[in-house]
Amino acid sequence: MLNLWLWGILPYIVLTIFIGGHFYRYQKDQFGWSTKSSEFLEKKRLRIGSLLFHWGILFVFGGHVLGLMIPVQFYEWLGVIEHMYHIVAISFGLPAGVAAMIGAIVLTWRRISVKRIKATTSASDWLTLILLIAVIVTGLTATTLNVDSNGFDYRTTIAPWLRGLFIFQVQPELMAQVPVWFKIHILTTFSLYVAWPFTRLVHVFSFPLRYLRRSYVIYKRRIPDQAIKNKRVS
Template sequence: MLWGALPYMVIVFCITATIWRYVTNPFSWTSKSSEMLEKRLLRWGSLLFHIGIFAVICGHIAGLLVPIEFYHWIGLSDEAYHMGAVFGGLPAGIIAFAGLVILLVRRYTARRVRATSSVGDWLALAMLIIVIVTGILATSANAVNHSGFDYRTTINPWLRGLLVFQPDPALMQTVPMNFKVHILLTFVLYCVFPFTRLVHMLSMPLGYLRRSYVLYRRRDGAIYPNQNQEQQKERAM
């Protein structure tokens, strides 16, 4: 149930709920920027989180979707891979976590931001923090204990089997509990995803690349902030 049926149930629910929101309430599809309410903490928190989470996602793709045979084929030893995963993945997770903590503190301490926060805003932050913390703890414990567990031989083929509709739940039997908890909490995050501001990650504002410039004018008709010579002559006449 957990490692065979549940992943597909979560995926179907997440996709269906996301499409339903986009179709029925497209104007809610936004990141709900609160930059005008508070900028200093937002700048640092958002920057750290996005840099960290981008590196985390890239690390997950490399570790969970790329078969272990590929790394052996390019001559990368298991020791070198795990060293790179620990010294690359852990800092990325910590950076993302630090950014989320700053954003959480900002949302609580900035009065105007707190007043405009919804339940979904708090839930999204809480779930992201929990998922990242469990991932950091699982990776750290595996590195410190030298358990010899290699997710490329268990979680990796299990996930790839799900993607090709050939699930093998037996691969998850030997996976340490901390990794299982991390994965299950990720499922919860996917279920929360369609109802929060996190949906904005699915949108790419490609229209801005071909959109005409927006010209801001003063009440007297002049382009702000500078006026070209022709406009000055016309006004003079």
Template sequence: MTLLDQFLWVIYPYIMLTLFVAGHIYRYNTDQFGWSAKSSEFLEKRRLRWGSVLFHWGILFVFFGHVAGILVPKTFYESIGITEEMYHFGAVWFGGAAGVATVIGVVLLLWRRFSVRRLLRHSSKSDLVVLLLLTIVILTGFTNTVGYTATGGTFDYRDTIGPWFRGLLTFRPLPQLVSDAPIGFQIHILSALLLFGIWPFTRLVHVWSIPLTYLNRHYVVYRRMRAKKI
């Protein structure tokens, strides 16, 4: 195990995860008025409609797929009767469908951001960095699934990346599990960790602003005002 491996798979992840947690606390206490998605719908709507819907629905299912594959141990599925073939089928077909939607969505959003001149002029540097980094994370994750896992590759992320990440969360890191992983998986992990690190300082914080109060909010009644005859 080299010093570079120790940095990439132990020190660097803890730095990014610390920034993720501490950064959100700092941002919430110092910039609540800036805690929003900063909608750009008024600048361009047509491409946003398709890109946003595909991206948000796709990334939602991709997120739960990562929870199921990384945070849930392989032994749990075996204990409830889900075989390797059953899991692989769901990961490839359902995860692949979610991945396709996410890829199309983020590409549309990226194209929209850089092709609409007035939108590009009103974009901050963090907006562009986040979108580019999101694209890298999504494309590497998708190509790993389609180009490696779905074609019968021998690398099993549930026996390597999953235990490694769970080890980070329990402060028992096992860097040797990912130090020899295929380069595509390593790029995906490192870019995703970087995204976590910069998350609190970008518009991505709006993810945590779930409008639960709307569930019990009273309806707003609109009435037409008739002009009075003079």
């Protein structure tokens, strides 16, 4: 029953909150749908931390898509054996995860050490940072413990379980033999998804498509009032 609850029922509860929460947030708080940038308060550490975190997360996300959403049979058809895939995944996944981790630490330390930023940091911001770091740490832990050349192949268990959720073919039995560190990583990710719609993470789904067809905004230098008066007198 615990296996069914964790891997057959809980994912749909999380998905419902994730999707429904975004619709609710957009209807109730459109003006708060932003990253609330603090760049004008401090730039140097923001630039370093943001670049490391975002690029790291992009590569991590891409690795998850390649490993979880693409069936193992496709790789076998291409001639990519399990050992080869495992080595490539570790070689790219670990550096990307480490980069994201360093970036998250820099951004967290920036919010703690810069008084002006700390004063403007909300409870949801702290929750976001804590959950992001927890997800990255558990992900790095699972990857590190799976470095062995005969490491666990999640493409035959976690991947089909995840894909099955989207087509309503629930297979919780696939998660029975999954190592505990992978399960902890997945459950931590669930926690992040539940909090996501109610934090600044909603900006991930903001696509400024209107900027592509919007007219240019023209800025003009402001002429001092005294200069205008002198011009009128002359």
